[in-house]
Amino acid sequence: MAGARADSRTHRIGIVAGPDAGHAFPAFALARRLEESIRPDGVSFGAVVYTGTRWLDEAARRGIRALELPGLTARADDDDGDAGDKLSGRAARIACALEPSLVAEGVELVVSDVITVGGGWAAELAGIPWVECSPHPLYDASRGLPPVGSGLAVGEGPLGRLRDAVMRTATARSIRLGERQRARARASIGLPHTPDPAARMVATLPGLEVRRPDWPERTHIVGPLLWEPTDDLFTVPEGHGPLIMVAPSTAVTGAADMVDHVLSGLGQVGRDVRVVVSGLDIDDATVAGICARAGLSPGAVVAGLARQDRLLASGEVEVLICGGGHGILAKSLTHGVPVVTIPGGGDQWELANRVSRSGAGELVRPVTADAVASAVRAVLDNPEHLTAARRIAVSAGEVVDPVWVIDRVLRG
Template sequence: MSRSLLAATPFAGHVRPMLGLARALLGRGHEVVVHTGARYAEAVREAGAEHLPYRAATDFDDTAPEETFPAMARARGPRALLVDFRELFFGIAPGQAQDMLAAHEQDPLDAVIAEGTCFGAELFHELSGVPYATASLSPLALPSRYLPPPGAPFAPGRTVLGRGRDAALRLLLDRTVDAAFRRLHDEARSAVGIARTDRGGLHGAWSRDLILAQGTAEVEPFRPDLPPAVHFVGDLAAGSRGAAVAPDWFAALDPCLPLVHVSEGTLGRDGSSLVARTVQALRDRPVQLVIGGRHRAGRLPADVIDAGWVPQDLLLPRTDLFVTNGGYGGMMAALSHGVPVLAVPSSVEKWVGAGNVASSGAGRRLRPGRASPAALDRAVGEMLRDGDLRQAAQRVAGSMAAAGGPGRAAELCEELLEERGPRRIRA
């Protein structure tokens, strides 16, 4: 039996998949500690794991991170992405590493598995030597000579000219955005006394030994040079989105109406409310609307279910269409249940993930500027009638189930421990 630390920046979409992995490891007899913010302490304990709170790391409320990091509220345009990563991710990484080191000194850890924006795990790994794995919960942000640079909102070039464009873009990104991320990374490393790195981009802080990639190759562009450390595991959050008791509104769902589930997301939202536009778009269409999560639509009509937190493992099997701002975790949840996705991406990285889903045949993508209520109504109507779309979503669901989910991820973590040698294995 081993003792593993799972680390997640305190956002719902980051924590829930890690709790799926926590449950799988606990079910296989391992001890699990989860390092995340206080807002998710109860969810960690409900999963059966030990909660390690942020002490040296700066904690924040993911529904209002600007209150803790005011610079985020002032940033606009392309600079906003760098500010977000400077404040939320690289900025708190030294504190995360300190918290992990303190926990390790008190009760030694055998492995650390961190989602891809929890950069403190890499610092802890280098300081402690504890084996380290990364869980990629977004479109796979690894460079490839066959693709545009990670995050670029372009389809891969298939002609000589297109491949030349992709190569030029990769070089440009390396000298601009990746260089900026490398500086932030180096600042975090310097803060804990580690030498500079020559690895650029967000993946520069990821494990070299094991990357657990949420989703399947079916919702990723083809790349022959995928590193052997990468393993697609399907829906990492499987089993972590339920509820012991169904909410009152669940029993009131009308089984005779198509059900449309809508989520607006948190970070990376555009200037208007997707929920408000969708409710307006579908007000005359015979559908049942269930709104999940935080939104800015104000008071909704009485016949719209404004659910707040949604137990998606209960709702999605009843759902006909998922409308989203392109959050990857939400899209993977829908596809794992065979539900088609209509994405209106609110940021560049969400545009990429939504494009991957659309390319799989299991969804559609609308530009935010073109997603008027009339356009949303047309898209929803067409998608609800499209049997091929539903079949494609069910095909993706099958491939995600075959990938193994959190159970397969736990097996891969055990293999990493066997290969790299645990710091200590308990009897």
């Protein structure tokens, strides 16, 4: 069992997530929520985040206790070409390496990211409960949906239902293979066949979810967990034209050369747009060169790393252009800002199609300057996009507090 708490009136929570921004940032956001929460009886929560090293210094600067997640580094014998082997084999290694730290830190409950499953397994080794957290919509296979990732809406009529059934059958083999790999990995460290989280949290807006007939038990939509890696604020370009925010994907699966295509397209919109390019690794010189080629005035474009949430909450941004990753989509739609998505791989295609079907934005693929310009004009000229985005924002009122979920598990 985990070690005793230094203060019996403070519950110690461990949060485990991988190093990618789309997973580490929600972990930091949850840690902050926990640290700021106090129950009516005076009991509080403390958090320690286990993740990759890239964000540890920034987390510490913001008052979040964060430690390196052991076992993340790939070994020479890891088969990264096999996603199931990578997920399960590395999870077993992480679990064994992490369990002693959970005990030393006095952790009573672990929140484990849905793809960093070693966190949950480490909790099982330590004999403490754990909660799974998906920092995006629920991606479980469903008997009532086409496979997630296809981007397809539920099939209608006999042919549509047949299409979905055939696709589910085609993916079922891969799912069963992954389950076998997981069972072998768990058995190798002395755990039973199936993981058993005490609850599951889905950190998205209800408006980005799809209805399914088999919603899992003990699974709660808790709303997006959003965190900013900086305190800096953008200085918005002067002028009266529409303000467009561009947020290139932070994922390795993001669309290539997105900024080049987008800025070239914005130069063809036909009105005096103002642009903020926001990202983790923005090269000012590259952006300036693209602006010159696109005919955009250097004064009309600001680029760098600053707080996206503050800019989106200002009410000035009329369109967000992004890769379709969940974090930036949720951030934009939380503030009712419509989007133009330029999806890459992974779940970006799925999410971009959901947003397009909702009416809250336009989808561009393949990406060209002309297609970007056309999509931006469509969003600017059609107020129904704004109405749909605001409808999704309102759905945030339907979520459950993640601290309540965690506290409920702790109370048994």
